[in-house]
Amino acid sequence: MYSLYKNNRGNPLFSVYDQLLPVVNLNQNFDSLLVPKNHVSRQKSDNYYINQNYLLRAHTTAHQTELIQMGLDNFLVVGDVFRRDSIDSSHYPVFHQVDAVRLCSKHDVFGKNITSEHSLFEEREITEDHQSCHSDAAVNFLTQDLKSCLISLATSVFGKDVEWRWVSASFPFTHPSWELEIKLCDKWTEILGCGIIKQDILKNSGVREKVGWAFGLGLERWAMKLYNIPDIRVFWSTDPRFHEQFDFEDPSTPVTFQSYSKQPPCINDISFWLPEEGKYCSEDFYDLVRSIGDDLVEKVELIDDFLHPKKKTRSHCYRITYRSWQKALLQEEANVVHQKIAEAAQNSFGVQLRC
Ligand code: FA5
Numbered sequence: 001m002y003s004l005y006k007n008n009r010g011n012p013l014f015s016v017y018d019q020l021l022p023v024v025n026l027n028q029n030f031d032s033l034l035v036p037k038n039h040v041s042r043q044k045s046d047n048y049y050i051n052q053n054y055l056l057r058a059h060t061t062a063h064q065t066e067l068i069q070m071g072l073d074n075f076l077v078v079g080d081v082f083r084r085d086s087i088d089s090s091h092y093p094v095f096h097q098v099d100a101v102r103l104c105s106k107h108d109v110f111g112k113n114i115t116s117e118h119s120l121f122e123e124r125e126i127t128e129d130h131q132s133c134h135s136d137a138a139v140n141f142l143t144q145d146l147k148s149c150l151i152s153l154a155t156s157v158f159g160k161d162v163e164w165r166w167v168s169a170s171f172p173f174t175h176p177s178w179e180l181e182i183k184l185c186d187k188w189t190e191i192l193g194c195g196i197i198k199q200d201i202l203k204n205s206g207v208r209e210k211v212g213w214a215f216g217l218g219l220e221r222w223a224m225k226l227y228n229i230p231d232i233r234v235f236w237s238t239d240p241r242f243h244e245q246f247d248f249e250d251p252s253t254p255v256t257f258q259s260y261s262k263q264p265p266c267i268n269d270i271s272f273w274l275p276e277e278g279k280y281c282s283e284d285f286y287d288l289v290r291s292i293g294d295d296l297v298e299k300v301e302l303i304d305d306f307l308h309p310k311k312k313t314r315s316h317c318y319r320i321t322y323r324s325w326q327k328a329l330l331q332e333e334a335n336v337v338h339q340k341i342a343e344a345a346q347n348s349f350g351v352q353l354r355c
Pocket residue numbers: 058059060061083085090091092093094095097099171173174177190191192193194195214215216217218219220221232
């Protein structure tokens with residue numbers, strides 16, 4: 001970002017904010033970003049709410065509007081974010097994001113040869129490709145600037161041969177929006193979301209005569225690709241065999257993670273009848289599995305969702321993969337944890353275990 005964007009004195013254009021507190025209010029995390037009141041991302045099942053008004057930020061985008069209101073045009077926000085999410089090798093309930101915002105005036109977009117004919121704005125019907133107020137020139141400039149910034153970021157981190165593709169996406173705060181995917185262990189994996197900032201966000205923040213783009217990327221996923229790390233849990237390992245591999249003065253020293261012999265897994269299934277509709281969601285169960293199984297749990301998959309044709313009751317069957325990074329886990333040890341999970345699920349959610 002520093003080499004691509006410099007001001008005319010050669011200094012970095014983007015300022016970095018990495019000390020912002022992770023406790024934010026609903027306005028920061030949702031309202032100021034135009035997230036509708038009934039949007040799925042607000043659900044209790046997806047977030048760590050502290051009370052009715054505060055939560056642990058679910059994305060670093062939560063700081064976007066306060067920084068724009070401070071008058072900043074180009075900034076990066078780095079921080080820890082918290083989500084009640086699915087459990088697998090690329091999802092963890094706490095991870096790190098980098099968000100970026102770049103606002104451009106008509107001089108940035110049209111350059112020196114600007115005339116009175118040039119405009120960032122035009123009133124028209126909204127389409128898939130543009131908002132209802134942006135001119136083609138504004139959209140084309142922002143799209144090209146955003147995408148080339150991100151591809152040069154990705155190729156400078158991963159090397160020019162990295163396989164990447166754009167996927168169209170949707171966020172309440174940008175339009176149009178995209179996600180960038182790269183091949184990670186032979187699987188297309190999303191590493192960031194981005195788009196053109198909705199003009200209403202800028203308007204509400206007191207910005208006139210500027211348009212902008214924003215992105216938010218998941219740092220662990222980038223590090224997994226960069227260092228060839230197959231599982232997101234190892235970032236939380238206290239094992240010196242992990243840390244010692246990164247013990248260099250110069251952070252750009254190339255490292256390829258050497259897996260300290262992957263231990264064998266233990267796989268246990270659990271199935272239970274759910275309580276009545278609306279009293280249970282899978283994320284509750286994932287949270288509980290994580291809090292009891294901690295880092296012994298590598299993956300939880302919903303492998304069967306069954307609706308009893310007559311009784312209309314529903315049952316879920318989950319497959320839990322237990323694996324330790326430190327040692328070969330014994331089946332009996334996994335069973336103890338599994339039993340605790342089963343008991344806690346019965347006590348906390350009133351589910352009824354199936355034999
Ligand atoms: C967002 O969080 C948007 N705020 C990004 C954004 C910002 C879009 C600005 C437009 C403008 P998303 O939920 O897709 O989007 O998360 C962004 C990235 O965080 C993902 O691409 C992924 O790299 C990472 N990520 C998401 N969930 C997890 C998780 N549970 N564990 C690890 N990384 C995750």
